[in-house]
Amino acid sequence: MYSSYSLSERLVLVHFLAVQLLLIRSVSSLNLTNAYLHHKCLVNQGNYKPGSEYEKNLNFLIRSISTENFKSGFEGLSFGEGSSRVAIRFLCRGDSYGSICFPCYATAVAGLRRRCERNKAGIIWYDQCFLEVSNIEIPVPRKIDQENSFSMHNPSNVNGDIQSFNKKTEDFLYSLIPIATRSPGAGNEPIFYAAGETMLGTKKLYAMVQCTKDIAVCKGCLEWSIGQLSKCCVGKQGSRVLSTTCNLRYELYPFMREDLKPV
Template identity: 70%
Template sequence: MYSSYFLSKRLVSIHMLAIQLLLIRSVSSLNLTNAYLNHKCRVSEGKYQSGSKYEENLNYLIKTVSINLQNGFEHISYGEAPNTVAFIFQCRGDSYGSKCRSCYATAVAGLRRRCERNKGGIIWYDQCFLDVSTSDQRAPRKIDYENRFSLHNPNNINGETKLFNKKTEDFLYNLIPKATRSAGEGNEPIYYAAGEERLGTKKLYAMVQCAKDIALCKDCLELIIRELSKCCQGKQGGRVLSTTCNLRYELYPFIST
C-alpha cells in the first residue's frame, strides 16, 4: 500500500512489495502490527565475531531492555570501548504493554537477520524502531538529519489537492503543541500526539511523535512536516520517519485509542 521516497537522500525501493501487502492486510486491524518498514546497516562500524566481548555486551543489553521496558522508550549503553553497545528503542505512542514488547522482540530478531553480525544498525517497524550503535549518543540528542525516509499511499485524493495538502499540514502543525506539552507540573513533555479532523465527507487521522531523549522536538516535527511536500502531495496517506521524530496521516483510522 505504500511506496518509498528516500533514505539518506537516496531512493529506496527494495522490499516495498512486501510492505504493500503487509500494510493492506493491516488496515482492518488499525495497523497494530509489527510490519517491517525499513532498515539501515551501519557497515562502517564493522562486524563482531561469535563469542566476542561485543556479542556478550550486546546480548546483555538485549535482555536488560526486554526486562526493563516500561514506558516504551529506552536509551541505554553498556560496556567499555571498543566493545560499547548503545541501544535507542521506542514504540509508537499508542503501542504499549505486550504490543510494545512484541515489537521489540521482532526488531531485535529483524536487525540480527538483516544486518547479520553488524555492530550497528537501525530498523523501523510500524509500531517501533531500534537503533544499535558502537558509540552512545549523549542525551539530549540532536535532530537526526541523515537517517530519515518517507512512505506514501499510492492512491491520490479526490478533489482539490492543494487544499487537502494545506489542511493536512495545518492539522499536523496543530498537533505539535499537544506533543510538546507536559503531562503535569514537573513532568517531562509527552512527545506524542494524535487526533482526527473532518474534511468534508471524510476524516483525516494523524499522529506525531518525538524520541524522548531529543532536545528540539518542535524543530524536528516542523522539519519532517516540510518533507511531506517532497513525497506525499495529494496522497491519501503518508509518513516520515527518523530516529528522532516521526509523523503519519491517513484517511482511515490507524491509531489505537
C-alpha cells in the first residue's frame, strides 16, 4: 500500500545507514571521501504534492533500486506516465561500483530530498556518485550536457612551471580517453571509465575520466571537459569538471580505490 510508504521509507533508510556504517571503516582506511559537491534543483519542471501520483512513482523507483542495479556503475530507470512520470539516472564513480556505491545512492536520495524538497526534478553530485531525478523522459543516447555542469579545484597552486604542468596534465587526461572508450571484448560495451597515474617531475599525478553509459559520444564529452580546465583551474594542484554525462578529475595525491575494477 502506498499509504504505508512513510514507514517503509524509514525502514529502507535505516538499512542504507547500516550499510554505510559497515563500509565506513574500509573507506576511511583508504583515505577516501564521499563529500557533497553540488546540487541543482530543476524548478522549471514543477513541484509535487504529498500523496500525489508523482510521489508514489518516485518512492516506487527509489525502493526498487538495489545493489544489483549498480554492477555496471550506471542505472537509468523510469516509471509512470505524463505529469506523473519519474526518471532516475545514477552513476557510480568508476572505482565504486556495486555494493560499495550503494551507500552513496542512499546519501544522494536523502540529500536531494532535503535540498530540493518537493521539486519534481533535480541533480546532486557527491565524490563517488551523482543522482538525477526528472519529470520528463530522458532521451537516449544523451547529448553532452553543458548546461548542468560545474568545475572545482584544489585551493593550492603548483610550484614551478605552471604552463608545463597544465600541458602535461591535459595530455595525460587525453591519453586516458582511448582507454575509457575501448571495448573490453567482442560484443561488450565500453566501460567508459579509465584511471591512471604518471610522474610529473618529482610529483605523481593521479587522474580519472568517466562517462555515463547512455551518452552518444563519450570522447567528445571528455574532450569538452578537458577544455574547461583552462577556464577554471590553471595552475591548480587538483581539479575536476562534472556534468550529468561525463566527469574528470586529477590530483597530486591518490583519491581512488586501486583494487576495484568496473565490470
